[in-house]
Amino acid sequence: MEIQILGPGCARCEKTAKVVKEVVAETGTDARVEKVTDMMQIAAHGVVSTPAVLVDGVVKSAGKIPKKDEVAGWLK
Amino acid sequence: MLKSMDNASCSCQGPEPAESDVRRPLPAWMMLAAAPLGIALWWLVYTHLAAFSKFLTYRLLPIASGSHLGASVEFLLYDTPKVMMLLVLVVFGVGVIRSYFSPERTRALLAGRSLLVGNVLAALLGIVTPFCSCSAVPLFIGFVTAGVPLGVTFSFLIAAPMVNEIALGLLYGLVGWQVAALYAATGLTIAIVAGWVIGRLHLEGHVEDWVQQMTAADQAPVETNMTLRDRLVYGKDAVVEIIGRVWKYILLGIAIGAGIHGFVPEGFMASVMGRGDWWAVPLAVVLGVPMYSNAAGIIPVVEALLGKGAALGSTLAFMMSVIALSLPEMVILRKVLKPRLIGVFIAVVATGILIVGYLFNMVMG
Numbered sequence: 278m279e280i281q282i283l284g285p286g287c288a289r290c291e292k293t294a295k296v297v298k299e300v301v302a303e304t305g306t307d308a309r310v311e312k313v314t315d316m317m318q319i320a321a322h323g324v325v326s327t328p329a330v331l332v333d334g335v336v337k338s339a340g341k342i343p344k345k346d347e348v349a350g351w352l353k
Numbered sequence: 354m355l356k357s358m359d360n361a362s363c364s365c366q367g368p369e370p371a372e373s374d375v376r377r378p379l380p381a382w383m384m385l386a387a388a389p390l391g392i393a394l395w396w397l398v399y400t401h402l403a404a405f406s407k408f409l410t411y412r413l414l415p416i417a418s419g420s421h422l423g424a425s426v427e428f429l430l431y432d433t434p435k436v437m438m439l440l441v442l443v444v445f446g447v448g449v450i451r452s453y454f455s456p457e458r459t460r461a462l463l464a465g466r467s468l469l470v471g472n473v474l475a476a477l478l479g480i481v482t483p484f485c486s487c488s489a490v491p492l493f494i495g496f497v498t499a500g501v502p503l504g505v506t507f508s509f510l511i512a513a514p515m516v517n518e519i520a521l522g523l524l525y526g527l528v529g530w531q532v533a534a535l536y537a538a539t540g541l542t543i544a545i546v547a548g549w550v551i552g553r554l555h556l557e558g559h560v561e562d563w564v565q566q567m568t569a570a571d572q573a574p575v576e577t578n579m580t581l582r583d584r585l586v587y588g589k590d591a592v593v594e595i596i597g598r599v600w601k602y603i604l605l606g607i608a609i610g611a612g613i614h615g616f617v618p619e620g621f622m623a624s625v626m627g628r629g630d631w632w633a634v635p636l637a638v639v640l641g642v643p644m645y646s647n648a649a650g651i652i653p654v655v656e657a658l659l660g661k662g663a664a665l666g667s668t669l670a671f672m673m674s675v676i677a678l679s680l681p682e683m684v685i686l687r688k689v690l691k692p693r694l695i696g697v698f699i700a701v702v703a704t705g706i707l708i709v710g711y712l713f714n715m716v717m718g
Binding site: 283284285286287289290316317319320323324325326327339340 | 455456457460483484485487488490491492494495496498563564688689
């Protein structure tokens with residue numbers, strides 16, 4: 278499972294990364310978590326609002342910090 | 354109020370989840386039933402704030418009535434809860450409204466619109482769409498590649514930070530509904546006209562090349578259906594997040610306002626930012642550019658300035674300049690716009706603000 282967190286590095290994007298990493302650790306999921314800060318790559322995914330989270334290339338959340346149970350739901 | 358980059362680079366207007374996700378959820382009906390009670394309570398406290406702050410300042414604290422310190426302290430004690438209470442109400446209400454909108458939906462609504470209609474729509478949508486400065490670049494790219502005309506995109510980008518619910522709510526509560534309405538109307542007009550002008554100048558070639566080479570990526574579908582309860586929670590989250598972020602700036606703004614209120618003589622501002630001086634408005638605009646403040650912090654200062662006789666037009670121009678012509682946002686946009694386009698953007702918006710400033714100085718004078 279590959280998780281990407283898109284965001285240029287502001288506080289909300291960092292917070293999102295933190296939440297996702299915590300949930301991945303807590304559930305023991307085998308996932309690679311990557312943070313994408315390059316604007317070109319972010320836009321290439323068709324995302325207009327950051328922070329955004331992609332799981333295996335599919336946008337799961339955009340424009341807000343996802344809640345923990347939301348993230349857990351994606352990891353199943 | 355010069356702000357450091359890391360604070361200013363992201364004036365996000367969306368909610369974040371509470372720290373603990375383990376909460377027993379309240380049913381929607383309970384939240385709605387609590388609403389009238391909450392509002393009644395709010396109103397009761399709100400209307401007694403002035404009397405209460407007077408009481409605190411002059412009875413409980415050893416401060417002489419009529420003194421400068423007294424005036425400042427009273428202002429501080431009165432304004433702080435007043436501003437906070439207003440903010441809570443406004444941010445919550447607008448938060449709920451915002452839950453109905455998303456940048457993705459706005460983009461779909463604006464794609465391929467004809468110029469003037471698009472500009473008006475974009476400006477209006479700019480008010481209600483949750484927008485974060487840090488996503489200005491992806492948003493710009495997403496809009497442009499999806500077929501939203503350049504000028505229309507700009508109308509959105511100008512309106513979104515400027516006609517901000519916090520600014521409107523505070524203006525309404527602190528200065529009066531007329532000024533709030535004026536600010537909204539002129540802000541929208543500037544956004545529409547500036548966007549239209551930029552559209553007519555056909556500056557599409559001045560968007561950075563790498564952006565033009567991007568093809569429209571598949572629309573990222575993130576539509577989730579929110580229940581009424583979800584929306585109320587969204588509003589509540591917005592309150593927690595936004596106030597958690599801006600309260601320091603509000604206090605700072607109120608403190609400055611209190612200082613002005615207590616220690617600056619009546620009519621002093623009239624002589625400095627006086628109506629007759631032609632240079633007052635351009636000066637106000639220029640002063641605003643290097644300053645970046647979120648709306649919450651600047652309005653108590655605006656309130657105090659106006660109370661001391663500053664001309665309405667100059668003050669409005671200053672406020673708009675601080676919010677709309679923000680240096681950090683320019684730096685961010687430089688990634689996607691060539692210098693010429695940024696220059697045009699600044700020039701057009703600054704001109705609009707100047708016109709607004711002169712207009713109001715003339716009309717109110």
